[in-house]
Amino acid sequence: MLLKLRNFLFGNPRDFFDKETRRSISLVAFLAWVGLGADGISSSCYGPEEAFVALGNHTELAIYLAIATALTVFIISYAYTQVIELFPNGGGGYRVATRLLGKYAGLVSGSALIVDYVLTISISIASGIDAILVFYHKIFKVQNLSYLYFL
Secondary structure (H helix, E strand, O other), X not given: OHHHHHHHHHOOOOOOOOHHHHHHHHHHHHHHHHHHOHHHHHHHHHHHHHHHHHHOOOHHHHHHHHHHHHHHHHHHXXXXXXXXXXXXXXXXXXXXXXXXXXXXXXXXXXXXXXXXXXXXXXXXXXXXXXXXXXXXXXXXXOOOOHHHHHO
Protein backbone atom coordinates (compact mmCIF):
# COMPACT_ATOMS: atom_id res chain seq x y z
CA MET A 1 0.00 0.00 0.00
CA LEU A 2 2.81 2.40 0.94
CA LEU A 3 4.71 1.49 -2.23
CA LYS A 4 1.65 2.26 -4.38
CA LEU A 5 1.22 5.61 -2.66
CA ARG A 6 4.90 6.46 -3.20
CA ASN A 7 4.68 5.48 -6.87
CA PHE A 8 1.51 7.53 -7.27
CA LEU A 9 3.09 10.63 -5.72
CA PHE A 10 6.60 10.40 -7.18
CA GLY A 11 6.24 8.01 -10.11
CA ASN A 12 7.99 4.71 -10.71
CA PRO A 13 11.64 4.39 -9.71
CA ARG A 14 14.07 5.37 -12.46
CA ASP A 15 17.07 3.52 -13.74
CA PHE A 16 20.13 5.70 -13.03
CA PHE A 17 22.04 4.07 -15.88
CA ASP A 18 19.45 5.16 -18.45
CA LYS A 19 20.75 8.05 -20.61
CA GLU A 20 17.47 9.97 -20.40
CA THR A 21 17.53 9.82 -16.60
CA ARG A 22 21.12 11.11 -16.51
CA ARG A 23 20.15 13.92 -18.88
CA SER A 24 17.25 14.91 -16.61
CA ILE A 25 19.47 14.87 -13.55
CA SER A 26 22.05 17.00 -15.39
CA LEU A 27 19.36 19.51 -16.29
CA VAL A 28 18.23 19.74 -12.66
CA ALA A 29 21.83 20.32 -11.56
CA PHE A 30 22.22 23.03 -14.20
CA LEU A 31 19.05 24.80 -13.05
CA ALA A 32 20.19 24.58 -9.42
CA TRP A 33 23.53 26.08 -10.44
CA VAL A 34 21.71 28.96 -12.11
CA GLY A 35 19.59 29.49 -9.00
CA LEU A 36 22.57 29.43 -6.69
CA GLY A 37 24.38 31.78 -9.04
CA ALA A 38 22.40 34.52 -7.34
CA ASP A 39 25.09 34.45 -4.65
CA GLY A 40 27.77 35.74 -6.99
CA ILE A 41 25.42 38.01 -8.90
CA SER A 42 24.18 39.74 -5.77
CA SER A 43 27.73 40.21 -4.53
CA SER A 44 28.79 41.73 -7.83
CA CYS A 45 25.82 44.12 -7.74
CA TYR A 46 26.53 45.81 -4.42
CA GLY A 47 30.15 44.88 -3.72
CA PRO A 48 31.99 47.16 -6.15
CA GLU A 49 29.70 50.07 -5.35
CA GLU A 50 30.33 49.74 -1.63
CA ALA A 51 34.07 49.40 -2.23
CA PHE A 52 34.12 52.65 -4.19
CA VAL A 53 31.96 54.35 -1.54
CA ALA A 54 34.51 53.25 1.08
CA LEU A 55 37.22 55.10 -0.85
CA GLY A 56 35.53 58.37 0.01
CA ASN A 57 37.54 61.33 -1.25
CA HIS A 58 40.53 59.16 -2.18
CA THR A 59 39.45 58.69 -5.79
CA GLU A 60 43.05 58.29 -6.94
CA LEU A 61 42.98 54.82 -5.39
CA ALA A 62 40.04 53.70 -7.58
CA ILE A 63 42.29 52.25 -10.30
CA TYR A 64 44.14 50.14 -7.72
CA LEU A 65 40.82 48.93 -6.32
CA ALA A 66 39.67 47.96 -9.82
CA ILE A 67 42.94 46.09 -10.47
CA ALA A 68 42.70 44.30 -7.11
CA THR A 69 39.09 43.31 -7.87
CA ALA A 70 40.03 41.95 -11.31
CA LEU A 71 43.00 40.07 -9.82
CA THR A 72 40.77 38.52 -7.16
CA VAL A 73 38.28 37.35 -9.81
CA PHE A 74 41.15 35.88 -11.84
CA ILE A 75 42.58 33.98 -8.84
CA ILE A 76 39.16 32.59 -7.88
CA SER A 77 38.48 31.54 -11.47
CA TYR A 78 41.85 29.78 -11.69
CA ALA A 79 41.19 27.98 -8.40
CA TYR A 80 37.81 26.83 -9.71
CA THR A 81 39.41 25.39 -12.84
CA GLN A 82 41.72 23.32 -10.64
CA VAL A 83 38.77 22.06 -8.59
CA ILE A 84 36.90 21.17 -11.78
CA GLU A 85 39.91 19.17 -12.99
CA LEU A 86 40.03 17.26 -9.70
CA PHE A 87 36.24 16.76 -9.52
CA PRO A 88 34.93 16.63 -13.11
CA ASN A 89 31.58 15.19 -12.01
CA GLY A 90 30.88 18.05 -9.64
CA GLY A 91 31.34 18.45 -5.97
CA GLY A 92 30.90 21.69 -4.14
CA GLY A 93 32.73 23.10 -1.18
CA TYR A 94 31.65 20.38 1.24
CA ARG A 95 32.63 17.47 -0.98
CA VAL A 96 35.93 19.00 -2.08
CA ALA A 97 36.98 19.86 1.46
CA THR A 98 35.92 16.47 2.79
CA ARG A 99 37.84 14.54 0.13
CA LEU A 100 40.98 16.67 0.21
CA LEU A 101 41.20 17.80 3.85
CA GLY A 102 39.03 15.44 5.91
CA LYS A 103 35.56 15.30 7.39
CA TYR A 104 36.01 18.16 9.86
CA ALA A 105 37.17 20.52 7.13
CA GLY A 106 34.13 19.43 5.13
CA LEU A 107 31.84 20.28 8.05
CA VAL A 108 33.47 23.69 8.41
CA SER A 109 33.10 24.26 4.67
CA GLY A 110 29.44 23.23 4.70
CA SER A 111 28.73 25.43 7.71
CA ALA A 112 30.49 28.35 6.06
CA LEU A 113 28.36 27.87 2.93
CA ILE A 114 25.17 27.96 4.98
CA VAL A 115 26.30 31.14 6.76
CA ASP A 116 27.31 32.62 3.40
CA TYR A 117 23.89 31.98 1.88
CA VAL A 118 22.08 33.43 4.91
CA LEU A 119 24.29 36.54 4.83
CA THR A 120 23.84 36.87 1.05
CA ILE A 121 20.07 36.81 1.42
CA SER A 122 20.20 39.30 4.31
CA ILE A 123 22.49 41.70 2.48
CA SER A 124 20.46 41.41 -0.71
CA ILE A 125 17.28 42.30 1.16
CA ALA A 126 19.00 45.23 2.89
CA SER A 127 20.41 46.43 -0.44
CA GLY A 128 16.98 46.23 -2.04
CA ILE A 129 15.39 48.19 0.80
CA ASP A 130 18.16 50.79 0.52
CA ALA A 131 17.49 51.13 -3.22
CA ILE A 132 13.75 51.55 -2.61
CA LEU A 133 14.34 54.21 0.05
CA VAL A 134 16.72 56.12 -2.23
CA PHE A 135 14.12 55.92 -5.00
CA TYR A 136 11.34 57.29 -2.77
CA HIS A 137 13.60 60.02 -1.43
CA LYS A 138 14.60 61.22 -4.90
CA ILE A 139 11.11 61.01 -6.43
CA PHE A 140 9.00 62.43 -3.60
CA LYS A 141 11.65 64.72 -2.02
CA VAL A 142 10.68 63.44 1.41
CA GLN A 143 13.19 63.86 4.23
CA ASN A 144 11.44 61.67 6.82
CA LEU A 145 10.97 58.16 5.44
CA SER A 146 10.00 56.51 8.72
CA TYR A 147 6.51 55.73 7.39
CA LEU A 148 8.03 53.40 4.77
CA TYR A 149 9.16 50.95 7.45
CA PHE A 150 5.54 49.97 7.97
CA LEU A 151 5.07 48.88 4.34
